[in-house]
Amino acid sequence: MQPSFMPAAIAAGVTFILGASVMGIRLQPAGISLEVTSAPTHVYLGLIAASLFVFILQYFRLTERFSRLLKSSQESKVELPAFLRTQQQQRLWTMLAIGALLLFPVIGSRGWIDLATLTLIYVMLGLGLNIVVGLAGLLDLGYVGFYAVGAYAYALLNTYFGFGFWEALPIAGALAALFGFLLGFPVLRLRGDYLAIVTLGFGEIIRILLNNWTEITGGPNGISQIPKPTLFGLEFNRRAAEDALGTFHEFFGIKYSPEYKVIFLYLLALILVLITVYVIRRLIRMPIGRAWEALREDEIACRSLGLNPTMIKLSAFTLGASFAGFAGAFFAARQGFINPESFTFIESAIILAIVVLGGMGSQLGVILAAVAMTILPELAREFNEYRMLLFGLIMVLMMIWRPQGLLPMKRPHMELKRG
Amino acid sequence: MADTLLVVRDLSMRFGGLLAVNGVSLTVDERQIVSVIGPNGAGKTTVFNCISGFYTPTEGEVVFQGKAMHKLPGHKIAREGMVRTFQNIRLFKEMTVLENLLVAQHMHAERNLLKGLLLTKNFRIKEQELVERAAFWLERVGLLDFANREAGTLAYGQQRRLEIARCMVTQPKLLMLDEPAAGLNPKETAELNALIRELCHQHQVSVLLIEHDMKLVMDISDQIVVINQGAPLATGTPEEIQRNPDVIKAYLGEE
Numbered sequence: 001m002q003p004s005f006m007p008a009a010i011a012a013g014v015t016f017i018l019g020a021s022v023m024g025i026r027l028q029p030a031g032i033s034l035e036v037t038s039a040p041t042h043v044y045l046g047l048i049a050a051s052l053f054v055f056i057l058q059y060f061r062l063t064e065r066f067s068r069l070l071k072s073s074q075e076s077k078v079e080l081p082a083f084l085r086t087q088q089q090q091r092l093w094t095m096l097a098i099g100a101l102l103l104f105p106v107i108g109s110r111g112w113i114d115l116a117t118l119t120l121i122y123v124m125l126g127l128g129l130n131i132v133v134g135l136a137g138l139l140d141l142g143y144v145g146f147y148a149v150g151a152y153a154y155a156l157l158n159t160y161f162g163f164g165f166w167e168a169l170p171i172a173g174a175l176a177a178l179f180g181f182l183l184g185f186p187v188l189r190l191r192g193d194y195l196a197i198v199t200l201g202f203g204e205i206i207r208i209l210l211n212n213w214t215e216i217t218g219g220p221n222g223i224s225q226i227p228k229p230t231l232f233g234l235e236f237n238r239r240a241a242e243d244a245l246g247t248f249h250e251f252f253g254i255k256y257s258p259e260y261k262v263i264f265l266y267l268l269a270l271i272l273v274l275i276t277v278y279v280i281r282r283l284i285r286m287p288i289g290r291a292w293e294a295l296r297e298d299e300i301a302c303r304s305l306g307l308n309p310t311m312i313k314l315s316a317f318t319l320g321a322s323f324a325g326f327a328g329a330f331f332a333a334r335q336g337f338i339n340p341e342s343f344t345f346i347e348s349a350i351i352l353a354i355v356v357l358g359g360m361g362s363q364l365g366v367i368l369a370a371v372a373m374t375i376l377p378e379l380a381r382e383f384n385e386y387r388m389l390l391f392g393l394i395m396v397l398m399m400i401w402r403p404q405g406l407l408p409m410k411r412p413h414m415e416l417k418r419g
Numbered sequence: 420m421a422d423t424l425l426v427v428r429d430l431s432m433r434f435g436g437l438l439a440v441n442g443v444s445l446t447v448d449e450r451q452i453v454s455v456i457g458p459n460g461a462g463k464t465t466v467f468n469c470i471s472g473f474y475t476p477t478e479g480e481v482v483f484q485g486k487a488m489h490k491l492p493g494h495k496i497a498r499e500g501m502v503r504t505f506q507n508i509r510l511f512k513e514m515t516v517l518e519n520l521l522v523a524q525h526m527h528a529e530r531n532l533l534k535g536l537l538l539t540k541n542f543r544i545k546e547q548e549l550v551e552r553a554a555f556w557l558e559r560v561g562l563l564d565f566a567n568r569e570a571g572t573l574a575y576g577q578q579r580r581l582e583i584a585r586c587m588v589t590q591p592k593l594l595m596l597d598e599p600a601a602g603l604n605p606k607e608t609a610e611l612n613a614l615i616r617e618l619c620h621q622h623q624v625s626v627l628l629i630e631h632d633m634k635l636v637m638d639i640s641d642q643i644v645v646i647n648q649g650a651p652l653a654t655g656t657p658e659e660i661q662r663n664p665d666v667i668k669a670y671l672g673e674e
Contacts, residue, residue, distance in 0.1 A: 286536075287535070297514060303494045304497055305497055305525065305586075306498040414550065416517070416553075
């Protein structure tokens, strides 16, 4: 590649002119009118530095070199590490991982356990959305709507009918599934961009509805004092409510500590996630999971083989939404307070980012991505203002370097007997 | 005389002002190989799409085993035992060869969610049956060694054979092949010829074929239907068709 002077000089010039016209001139109020003044010298020095940077970048074609570097690293296929190859080893490591997660509350601080609980909620959401987006290939930007349905289902059932967490949990899941089913109908004919826009609208409709239906949902004030889950009727508060069986510390005769509640919530989330992982793992290996993937690959071929695309799409929406419903109910119980602010579009975007980063269809990938997406921002708290910037940068780099995600889905390998 | 399997009567398909298919009729008997031929753009694939339910014909009827098909959606027609391949191969490219065949057997699978989630014995037996049937057909089309490869990575000829195997695992009565020999070399075409004969004679399926390879068509067909510009031109045995002056005119032009 030859270094080229003219294009680089032009690019630098454009940078300077654009920069100067945007940042180099300021409007200052002078009395009742505005006056155009020049920006301070350091702005111009900065602009010159930026132009130089662009010049060097263009002159040596650094961007092209960089992207070629990324391309070459993309070619190499990432295999699972050796200790994860055979099924027995996988099982062993899964057991060890679950054991470690169970023991985590013993060593983790309260803050970390709380963060881990939040991470687990995102794992559940990511896994649920993975059904719709990763497996069935239906781009859903309104997934947070089902999450909201689950959360409000528990909150409202509790406020108006006094339902506890355990009674409300299945109802929340079923209600979210029903909403998934209802959303499925109008979007049956849509694919890709159109589907994304309609689902985006659906998520917003739910949020705006919750925001404005003040008499029932409390509007922007939300719903507060949502009770925490109980352990077979035992509460984790200092004093039991009147109709409760008693409290956890009294029943076991130990001293009250607010940490028990945090640990209990963490373990509950862990159990919910483990169930989710198992169920989806089975679904992928069942006829319905194969049909979802086939639908993603080729809808017309599906129809030609006797598969009903309508039913397959609806089942993906329904089952995917139900997991968001469970996660939502748990979220409401953990927070104790919900309002529509928790269910904005950015939540959908984060869940989608988890699925895409993790590798469409891959469960382990989604779990790792969910952990990364919730813990990294926590670690980078000092750079709070730059978080979204960092987030965007990671997404762009991922798309160049690994469009297939961290751990792309592995196809099942089966041995066949010769007949 | 064998029983009649498929009857297509006066099939017409109109797209706006364009009459793509105009009054085509054909019958397929059990264990018979029927070919549909005609110049490019004659409407052969449109006839296929009408029969297999991808289009709803404007006029005419399609009767399969005594049941009217022309009002049913495509997936229901496939479930009746009439499955097709596509001119531009439509495999599930990112799934393995074996998974392609398992998806195709969806209607034979144990689809009860609870049984699948709990991995009941019944579910496992059913799944094993699907795998065995898939293995049987993979061996027939010579793809057993590729069972765990992603379908999109197979060579072109292998993809064509996989598509046929994928139809066969659904246990059809009538197999509809849309230009199965397109893009195959002479050796592969000869193998395809043998495969189609085997399907018909050993596995009791009828075959409805669209094909441009005249050697294959003349060699294999019991009946040939010629379509030209959407309209039926001639029907008969290969010998009759080869001698038919109208057919010669349509293919070679007038002297």
